[in-house]
Amino acid sequence: MKKTIRDTTVADRLLFVLLIAAAVAGLFISREAMSQSNDVIVEINGSPAYTFPLTTDRTFTVQGALWETVIEIKGRKVRIKEAHCPNRICVREGWVSKGAIICLPNRVVVVVGGTGRSGKDIDAVTG
Amino acid sequence: MMLLQDKYRIAVLAAYALALHGFEGLLPMPIPWLRLGLANIITLVALMLYGFRTAITVTLIRVIIASIFTGTFLGPAFILSFGGGVAGTAAMGLALLIGRNVFGPVGLSLIGALFHNAGQLVLAYFLFIQRIEAVLIISPVLILIGTLTGVTNGVISDLLIKNLTRPDEDAAVFPTTGPSTE
Numbered sequence: 001m002k003k004t005i006r007d008t009t010v011a012d013r014l015l016f017v018l019l020i021a022a023a024v025a026g027l028f029i030s031r032e033a034m035s036q037s038n039d040v041i042v043e044i045n046g047s048p049a050y051t052f053p054l055t056t057d058r059t060f061t062v063q064g065a066l067w068e069t070v071i072e073i074k075g076r077k078v079r080i081k082e083a084h085c086p087n088r089i090c091v092r093e094g095w096v097s098k099g100a101i102i103c104l105p106n107r108v109v110v111v112v113g114g115t116g117r118s119g120k121d122i123d124a125v126t127g
Numbered sequence: 128m129m130l131l132q133d134k135y136r137i138a139v140l141a142a143y144a145l146a147l148h149g150f151e152g153l154l155p156m157p158i159p160w161l162r163l164g165l166a167n168i169i170t171l172v173a174l175m176l177y178g179f180r181t182a183i184t185v186t187l188i189r190v191i192i193a194s195i196f197t198g199t200f201l202g203p204a205f206i207l208s209f210g211g212g213v214a215g216t217a218a219m220g221l222a223l224l225i226g227r228n229v230f231g232p233v234g235l236s237l238i239g240a241l242f243h244n245a246g247q248l249v250l251a252y253f254l255f256i257q258r259i260e261a262v263l264i265i266s267p268v269l270i271l272i273g274t275l276t277g278v279t280n281g282v283i284s285d286l287l288i289k290n291l292t293r294p295d296e297d298a299a300v301f302p303t304t305g306p307s308t309e
Contacts, residue, residue, distance in 0.1 A: 012233045
């Protein structure tokens with residue numbers, strides 16, 4: 001056993017270290033990638049209405065409570081491209097890759113990651 | 128032209144490989160698809176002592192007969208096992224061709240394990256999964272496990288080769304006559 005380890009060549013040891021390093025690096029990278037969900041969920045009036053994959057670029061229009069909202073998915077990011085509300089806060093939020101864009105007057109919520117709202121996780125109830 | 132002693136040697140080696148393959152299948156594993164690759168010890172010993180042709184023949188016999196025993200012949204598991212076995216053996220043969228003193232048994236075993244996994248993944252991707260994210264996520268896990276089992280098998284192979292080629296010992300398990308015997 002000792003002799004075997006002593007007999008390993010430089011290339012053997014180099015390969016071993018390289019493979020372990022590659023595996024560990026790969027594990028971290030894939031965990032990072034896994035933590036980002038691949039779905040865009042559009043909620044209207046508080047209930048999930050549409051789900052789209054974040055990986056496919058597309059532009060679509062949803063009918064909110066008051067007017068239509070144009071949502072664009074591009075390069076794993078999502079934005080509200082067009083809305084007709086007075087302030088356009090949702091439009092000004094720009095591209096989002098994690099979290100949510102909320103258009104309060106139109107009652108449209110765009111969630112990236114799916115973990116934003118699960119319906120059961122209530123932080124606090126008052127009054 | 129294959130000599131009778133070559134055939135005999137291949138038969139013995141294939142029997143050892145099959146026994147290890149079967150034994151490994153009996154071991155309880157935390158992950159069902161996880162395999163130690165113990166049969167690769169025999170492939171590596173065959174490669175280093177008797178050359179590439181013996182090694183690939185032993186691998187093919189082992190993969191085919193093991194799949195017939197377990198009833199998976201020509202099924203998905205067989206295709207993956209076949210592809211992995213051929214890729215691993217071919218990679219080890221190539222690495223040995225590059226230079227006998229570049230890689231020792233441990234290095235060769237690591238290469239074999241890596242390319243066994245790579246071959247299986249490529250086949251699985253094209254035939255069954257077709258989802259690159261799944262392949263990318265599983266790859267590091269396979270590389271890590273393959274490296275650990277590869278080192279273990281390499282060390283065992285090295286011990287086996289050392290014992291088989293010890294000059295003072297007459298009790299060789301395999302007949303050692305042959306052109307490529309060191």
